[in-house]
Structure formats: C-alpha cells, structure tokens
Amino acid sequence: MSIAAYFDNLPDDRKAPMQALWKAIADNIPEGFTELFYYGMPGFVIPHSVYPAGYHVDPKLPLGFIYIGSQKNYIVMHHLGLYGSKELLEWFTTEYPKHSKYKLDMGKGCVRFKKPDEIPLELIAQLAGRVTAQQYIEVCERAIKR
Secondary structure (H helix, E strand, O other), X not given: OOHHHHHHOOOHHHHHHHHHXXXXXXXXXXXXXXXXXXXXXXXXXXXXXXXXXXXXXXXXXXXXXXXXXXXXXXXXXXXXXHHHOHHHHHHHHHHHHHHOOOOOEEXXXXXXXXXXXXXXXXXXXXXXXXXXXXXXXXXXXXXXXX
C-alpha cells in the first residue's frame, strides 16, 4: 500500500488529524530521512543510501524512525528516537504538559492520542526536527553494541 492510499482509506473522522500529524512531521524532519510505508503505517526511515546496514533485526529493511497509524481507539505515533535516547524522552515528557491539557499516554517509543483533534502538533513538529539522521544512527549503533 502507498502512503497516499493509506490516508485515502482512513475513516472520515481520522483523515484531517492524521494528515495534520503527518504534515507536522514531514515539514520538520531533517534531511537524511525518507518517507516510506513501513510496518503497515506511513513513516520516515533512514534509507540504505544513507545507512547501508539497515535495521539490525532485518538488514534488508531501512532503519525505521517515526511512523504513525490510526488504531481503533487512538492515533499512534511511534518515535524510535524516544525509545533510544533518554535525553530526548526527558525533553518530550517535560514539554508535553505545556502543549496538551491531556495526560501523556505513551509506551516505550509510542505516543497514543485518544483525542484526535487535540494532538499537540507544535510539539510534534519540534520533536520531528530535534534528531538528525546521523544522531539517530549513532543512538542505534550504541544500543546494538550494548
């Protein structure tokens, strides 16, 4: 499936929030990342042309970074930089309450938005631009060496 087809097939009440979330990320993500339909969701990856080693679990795949999805009860953003960087996670969890009246609902690297029209897009835009491709590669390589 293509990213465009994914968005076309969303329920009507999810199209605008998902497109706004995608735009906040796409407009702010640094160079070195590429759009890709990844693990059944639209996302951004570091392509093999930038990082030939790819995803360590399956090197045939590019290194995934951020992807978003529409689930039954929420919209989800998977940001693997949050999972891999304690500093980035601390920044995000400190900033979140300044941008949303709702409690942060997150797992290790996923953020769930149960109110689709209340996604803190300004914060997500900042988050998307906060990590370069090279910084993320370094985080991943450190984690693999452990």
